[in-house]
Amino acid sequence: MDLDKLNALMAWMSATPLSELEWSEGDEHIKLVRANGVIAPVSPHLAEVVDSAAPQVVGGDTAGLVEAPFFGIVHLAPSPDAPAYVEVGRTIAVGDTLCTIEAMKTFNAVSGEQGGVVKEILVKSGEQVSLGQPLFRISAS
Numbered sequence: 295m296d297l298d299k300l301n302a303l304m305a306w307m308s309a310t311p312l313s314e315l316e317w318s319e320g321d322e323h324i325k326l327v328r329a330n331g332v333i334a335p336v337s338p339h340l341a342e343v344v345d346s347a348a349p350q351v352v353g354g355d356t357a358g359l360v361e362a363p364f365f366g367i368v369h370l371a372p373s374p375d376a377p378a379y380v381e382v383g384r385t386i387a388v389g390d391t392l393c394t395i396e397a398m399k400t401f402n403a404v405s406g407e408q409g410g411v412v413k414e415i416l417v418k419s420g421e422q423v424s425l426g427q428p429l430f431r432i433s434a435s
Contacts, residue, residue: 305397308364
């Protein structure tokens, strides 16, 4: 199974309350299981592929990072001609929408889990993001 299809299945499952998903197509078979709120492939080989695909913050401070909760295309504004949800220097509260991630034609809001000031926007609108990829850096207010 190619990584794009795996990403799409994981993103779709992230947007649903399902705890388990099995998918077969031809001679390919995958089983995804949600454990502790995180979707992980059951196959050890697929777990290696997913782990190696997720970008990592190397040698940096991870405090205040808002990470992508699933795979998809990030949108920093509600529409192309609308202002961005947030911008650098803006103060946000817990639960404020920072961006949306489109997965399987469904837009899912990504909200801040802490209040503070947006210090960095680490992605561009329209960019494909991976599970765990840093999206924003927020400093405590």
